[in-house]
Amino acid sequence: MKTVPNQLFRIVAVSLLITIAACKKHDSVIEPATKAANSYSGEKIQNLFSLLCLISKTTPGFFPPQVARAYGYIGIADYEAVYNGIPGAQSLAGQLNGLSVTDMPVVNKTIAYNWSIAANAATTEMIRRMFEINITTGNAHTLDSMEQANLSDLSIGVSQDVIDRSVKFGKEVTAAIYKYSTTDNGHQSFLDPFQLPYTLPSDLSCWVPTGAVTTPISPKWGANRPFIQANISNAQPVAPLTYSKDSSSDFYHQALAVYNQVKNNTPDQVTIAKYWADDPFNTCTPTGHTFNIMTQLLKENNATLEKTAVAYAKLCIAENDAFIDCWKGKYQYVLIRPVSYIKRYIDSSFTTVIGTPPFPAYTSGHSCEIGAGAEIFIDLFTDGSGNYNFEDDSQLQYGFAARTYTNFNEMAEECANSRFYGGIHYPMDNTSGLVIGRTIGNNVNHLLIWPKNIK
Amino acid sequence: MKGTKFFISGFIFFLLSCGAKQDMEDWVSQFADLECKAVQLRESRFAVADKIRFAEDTLMHAPANTDSVRLRITLQVLNNEKRSLTEMSNHMADTIRMRLDYLMNHHLKNDTDKKRFHQLLADTLKKRGCF
Numbered sequence: 001m002k003t004v005p006n007q008l009f010r011i012v013a014v015s016l017l018i019t020i021a022a023c024k025k026h027d028s029v030i031e032p033a034t035k036a037a038n039s040y041s042g043e044k045i046q047n048l049f050s051l052l053c054l055i056s057k058t059t060p061g062f063f064p065p066q067v068a069r070a071y072g073y074i075g076i077a078d079y080e081a082v083y084n085g086i087p088g089a090q091s092l093a094g095q096l097n098g099l100s101v102t103d104m105p106v107v108n109k110t111i112a113y114n115w116s117i118a119a120n121a122a123t124t125e126m127i128r129r130m131f132e133i134n135i136t137t138g139n140a141h142t143l144d145s146m147e148q149a150n151l152s153d154l155s156i157g158v159s160q161d162v163i164d165r166s167v168k169f170g171k172e173v174t175a176a177i178y179k180y181s182t183t184d185n186g187h188q189s190f191l192d193p194f195q196l197p198y199t200l201p202s203d204l205s206c207w208v209p210t211g212a213v214t215t216p217i218s219p220k221w222g223a224n225r226p227f228i229q230a231n232i233s234n235a236q237p238v239a240p241l242t243y244s245k246d247s248s249s250d251f252y253h254q255a256l257a258v259y260n261q262v263k264n265n266t267p268d269q270v271t272i273a274k275y276w277a278d279d280p281f282n283t284c285t286p287t288g289h290t291f292n293i294m295t296q297l298l299k300e301n302n303a304t305l306e307k308t309a310v311a312y313a314k315l316c317i318a319e320n321d322a323f324i325d326c327w328k329g330k331y332q333y334v335l336i337r338p339v340s341y342i343k344r345y346i347d348s349s350f351t352t353v354i355g356t357p358p359f360p361a362y363t364s365g366h367s368c369e370i371g372a373g374a375e376i377f378i379d380l381f382t383d384g385s386g387n388y389n390f391e392d393d394s395q396l397q398y399g400f401a402a403r404t405y406t407n408f409n410e411m412a413e414e415c416a417n418s419r420f421y422g423g424i425h426y427p428m429d430n431t432s433g434l435v436i437g438r439t440i441g442n443n444v445n446h447l448l449i450w451p452k453n454i455k
Numbered sequence: 456m457k458g459t460k461f462f463i464s465g466f467i468f469f470l471l472s473c474g475a476k477q478d479m480e481d482w483v484s485q486f487a488d489l490e491c492k493a494v495q496l497r498e499s500r501f502a503v504a505d506k507i508r509f510a511e512d513t514l515m516h517a518p519a520n521t522d523s524v525r526l527r528i529t530l531q532v533l534n535n536e537k538r539s540l541t542e543m544s545n546h547m548a549d550t551i552r553m554r555l556d557y558l559m560n561h562h563l564k565n566d567t568d569k570k571r572f573h574q575l576l577a578d579t580l581k582k583r584g585c586f
Contacts, residue, residue: 050552058545212511274501281500281541282548299559354501355508389566391573396490396555397548399497401580402573 033112037085038455040116042308044150045078046295048123049312051146053284053292055139059131061190064285064357064365065221068323069186070130071287072227074123075316077177080104081122081170082309085115089451092313096227096448099180105172114158114166116305120150121170129178134190184225195220205243206334206360213358222328228443231321235439237329237432240362243336245345252345254426258338259346262353262423270353273422275400276366276415277354282398286366286415287319290373292394297381300390307454311380318372318444322437326368327359329436335362338426352423363433364425367416371437372444374412379445382408412437479568482558483575489551490576491585496544503540507533 052074056067076092083089084107094101107113124147128135135143155163181187189195198219200206207216226232244251265273278286294315298308338361342350359365378386386409393402405411416434419425510530514523563569580586 054545054549209515211508212515281504281537282544351509355504391569393555393573397493397551398544399490399493399495401577401586404573 034085035114036087036306037082037115037309038304038306040305042298042303042305044116044154045119045123045305045308045312046298046303048120048127048146048150049291049295051142052127053288055127055131055135055143056284056288057282058136058139059134059190061134061193062131062285063193063217064287064369065218065323065327066186066190066193067285068287068319068369069184069189069224070127071291072316072320073130073177073181074126075312075314076227077126077174078119078123079309079313080173080177081118082115082305083451084109084113086306086310086451086454089310090449092448096317097229098183098225099177103180104176105169107169111165112162113169114154114162117151117154117158117163117166118170118173119305119309120147120154121167122173123170124150125171125174126177129174130181131190132188186221186224189218189221193218201334203243203334204245205336207336208340209358210337210339210356211358216331216359217357218327218359219331222324222331224324226321226324227317228321228440228447230443230447231440232325232328235325235436235443236332237363237436240333240335240426240428240432247345254428255338255341255346257427258420258423258425259342259350261420262350265353265421269421271400272414272418273353275395275403276418277422286369287323289394290319290369291315293392294373294377296392296394297377297390301381304455306451307380310450310454311376314376314380314444314450315373317448318376318437318441319369321444322368322372322440323365325436325440326363326365326433329363329432330360330365333362334360335429337361338423350423354422354424356424361425362429363436364416364419364429365433366419367412367425367430367433368437368440370412370415371434372441373437374408375438375441375445377408379441386410478562479571479575482562483572483579486551486554486558487576487579487583487585489547489554491580491583493544493547493551494580494585496540496547500537500540500544503533503536507537 052071056062056070062070076096080091080093083091091101091104093099093104124143127143128140131139151163151167194215195218196215198215200208200216209215241250241254246252261269276286276289278284278289283289284292291312294311298311301307303311337356339350339352339356357365374386377388378384382388386407388408389404389406391402391404392411396402403414405414412434416430419430420427507530510526510533514526514530558572559569563572
């Protein structure tokens with residue numbers, strides 16, 4: 001009589017154990033361990049940044065400062081969606097000016113995520129939010145298609161739970177970063193890039209219109225919140241040389257140097273001026289050009305998602321802050337452009353090689369942004385020397401031959417000098433701009449905590 | 456026997472190099488067709504941009520001495536030209552970028568090949584009178 005219940009008990013117990021074991025085995029199939037970010041390719045995010053260039057140049061209201069800002073928040077969202085998958089990485093929350101740790105969603109470390117899927121969701125959603133109502137229908141469609149194609153590709157062999165959770169996390173990251181962006185003073189600036197009303201000072205040293213645009217772009221941009229406060233407090237330019245029309249003055253000599261340069265440019269210098277001009281009607285501004293170079297370098301190095309996320313985040317922070325700092329200086333000094341001064345005091349028939357953009361001269365936006373960008377490239381791709389052989393082929397698409405460089409500093413200096421060859425900046429605009437940019441780039445590399453030995 | 460093996464290996468290597476060389480020349484030739492058009496578009500963009508800024512400059516600095524109505528009409532025509540050029544250039548830029556990405560991802564995987572490609576491209580464009 002006792003045998004039957006014992007046997008029954010054994011059968012039930014064994015069945016229960018088998019069921020538990022089966023459940024565990026089943027669980028391990030649908031919930032694999034989270035893979036590190038360096039086990040994913042960075043190519044899909046790199047392609048999204050290439051698309052970002054197209055969107056930047058075809059969305060109304062996006063001038064250089066607005067483009068730098070958009071890239072800025074997109075890169076941060078991408079990094080925040082990925083850093084949990086990078087050993088030793090920390091969130092930028094608690095490090096960036098005004099972004100608190102409590103603002104950000106947290107991952108559940110006991111369950112699996114796919115960082116590539118999270119990055120795809122975060123980055124595409126942030127692009128959508130940054131360009132908002134001004135994005136063209138065609139671009140919105142391309143972005144949606146790319147997001148879906150990436151997701152389909154990345155979802156192969158991944159359980160639906162992990163896909164849903166990763167997409168949700170990516171979108172939550174974007175929601176948090178977007179909320180953060182709305183308080184920086186640049187929110188929806190594409191709707192009013194001229195930030196009117198603005199009263200130009202009437203001093204002789206001050207900027208006057210150089211073309212049909214009679215009000216300068218984004219005069220209040222310098223009041224935007226930077227990602228790193230030290231980029232504004234410790235990186236302002238020294239004052240420009242004192243304005244004077246006296247032909248023996250240092251200021252006059254700066255203008256004369258521009259005049260003589262334009263009159264005696266070599267064909268190669270004219271090419272350089274146009275190459276870096278980021279071209280009439282057709283490029284995604286200097287920031288976009290620098291990002292295109294970054295994308296090319298990441299592709300050439302077969303960068304993983306880990307390195308791609310860190311690289312873009314660094315460059316995004318640097319470019320955004322470089323434009324804020326540069327614009328702050330521009331509207332503090334409101335310095336007259338060389339073309340206006342030269343026509344007034346040296347040669348009334350003077351013309352520049354390329355068009356003069358509608359904002360004050362000091363300091364040069366190109367020099368600020370490329371100085372910052374070069375420091376990021378040096379940190380990511382060299383031993384600190386800046387030595388790196390590469391051909392910038394990002395302008396082939398616009399009908400320029402690729403240019404060869406052996407050092408990132410050499411590239412930055414060529415970009416800065418291009419504004420002098422073009423006749424649109426005094427030498428001091430470029431030298432001070434490079435100093436500012438380099439300081440900002442260094443701040444990004446050293447004042448924030450970044451993961452080491454990334455691949 | 457050893458000599459035969461050496462000869463056959465050398466011959467195969469020669470055939471492969473010829474194939475690679477031929478491939479590179481084909482890629483460059485096809486790419487040069489696109490790039491030459493892109494160069495022409497770039498020159499047109501700069502030319503129109505110059506005309507626009509000179510017309511605007513004239514209007515701004517000497518409105519009383521110029522035929523401002525005529526200049527405004529000219530500007531309108533130039534701005535239409537600018538729009539059409541921008542559209543064509545954007546389309547061309549997309550085509551070139553996709554083609555270049557394909558070549559870089561599938562064929563030009565090392566620095567030597569990339570350098571050779573860019574050098575051959577520059578030579579071809581020069582030979583065709585595109586620059």
